[in-house]
Amino acid sequence: MSSHGLRIAFFGSSLVSAYWNGAATYYRGLIRALHARGHRVTFYEPDIHDRQKHRDLPTDPDWARVVVYSAEGTDGLERCLEEARGADVVVKASGVGVFDELLEARVLDLKSGRTQVVFWDVDAPATLERMAKxxxxxxxALVPRYDRVFTSGGGDPVVLAYKDFGARDCVPIYNAVDPDTHHPVAPHPRFDCDLAFLGNRLPDRERRVESFFLRAADLLPEKSFLLGGSGWADRPLAPNMRYVGHVYTQDHNALNCTARTVLNISRDGMARFGFSPTTRIFEAAGAGSCIITDKWQGIELFLEPGTECLVAEDGLEVAEAVLCLTDEGVRQLGQAARRRVLAEHTYAHRAARVEQVLGYSSGLEVSTHEQVA
Structure with missing residues (x-):
């Protein structure tokens, strides 16, 4: 491995667009933090789902090189694979969206004495349940051939399940906050509401959105609710609920700082496995939001229920929280959440953990971010 940082080839869904791509925030935070620690990342992404037309990053970032390849035929992908040969680390992320099976097999051909090949699972519960079925x-058959598996969540249940499939090593690298991206800003009237939820409409999320968010809106007709994310346009909503469509990454701070409270809802599999904090939790905490989250095992590893967030079992408890929270309670919970994530859960912390697992030392300490209050 290079003494001047690692050369990392990363095959993922998209770095430049969060459109139908919930992993974008995670990729950006990690890769920016790895770059800050002296590593060089090339991110290979397919041209699919109109993502290049809905870019959050209009120009490529200065902290990663981005290569977009065609989804029409495999010639472009093969060129990317050949270019990645000789990198210190090659990463195949889950859910690239096209040629996933091909990529999972082909990246293993790049293994050598100098090249580690990693499978990075950003939806481990879904992958594990798919393989089990x-x-x-x-x-x-490929899992044992990877040098290691990283996951974006899941804790011990996911680690044990991956090892049961023969993984040599499995390490959760959790979602976190990038303090330079998610932070307090001035409120914006577009996002004014008592409770906001931001998430794309997905089959393994919709039932839980009904249970936690839509139910709370039904119970509190005098309160205002805001729904953001792709895919909800044809969903009938209560009169006190407003749908704002896809919310671009650059507007997340305004949403989180305007809504009186912000709701986090896990997808089905992540709730079952636990230990899977979403990107939204850390985005909201970084902005100093008052967070209400659905209940899942392991939340206290990231935020302390009752003092740094509120935990709800169902829509009734969400409604009770919205109704009972005082302005002072909202402020205190938001500030406490922000202090906690800046002290323990930034992407700089996660990047240092990645280095440790890969057996590399940059010699850099992780400093607590300034302006924690």
Whole structure:
């Protein structure tokens, strides 16, 4: 490995667009932090789902090189694979969106004495449940061949499940906050409401959105609710609920700083496995939001229920929290959440952990971010 930082080739869904791509915030935070620690990342992403037309990063970032390849045929992808040969670390993320099976097999051809190959699972519960249901899933035979598996969440249950499939090593690298991206800003009238929820409409999330968010709106007709994310346009909503469509990353701070409270709802699999904090939790905490989250095992590793966030079992408890919170309570919970994530849960912390697991030392300490209050 280079003494001047690692050269990392990263195959993922998209770095430049968060459109139908919830992993974008995670990729950006990690890769920016790795760059700050002296590593060089090339991010390879396919041109699919109109993401290049809905870019959050209009120009490529200065902290990563971005290569977009065509989804029409595999020639472009093969060129990317050949270019990645000889990197110190090659990463294949889950859910690239096209040629996933091909990529999962082909990146293993890049392994050598100098190149580690990592599978980075940003939706481990879904991957594990898929493999468990299908003994012929081609990825099952590949898991033991990767040098290691990183996951964006799941804790011990996911680690044990991956090791049961033969993984040599499995390490959660949790979502976190990038303090330079998510921070307090002035409120914006567009996002004024008593409770906001931001999330794309997905089959394994919709039932829980109904239970926690839509139910709370029904119970509190005098309060205002705001729904953001792609795919909800044809969903009937209560009169006290406003839908604002896809919210671009640059507007997340304004939403989080305007809404009186912000709701986090896990997807089905992540709630079952636990230990899977979403990117939204850290974005909201970084902005100093008062967070209400659905209940899942392990929340206290990230935020302390009752003092840094509120935890709800169902829509009734969400409604009770919205109704009972005082302005002072909202302020105190938001400030406490921000202090906690800046002290323990930044992407600089996560990047240092990645280095440690990869067996590399940059010699850099992780400093507590300034302006914690």
């Amino acid at each position: 299908n003994p012929n899933d081609p990825f099952r």
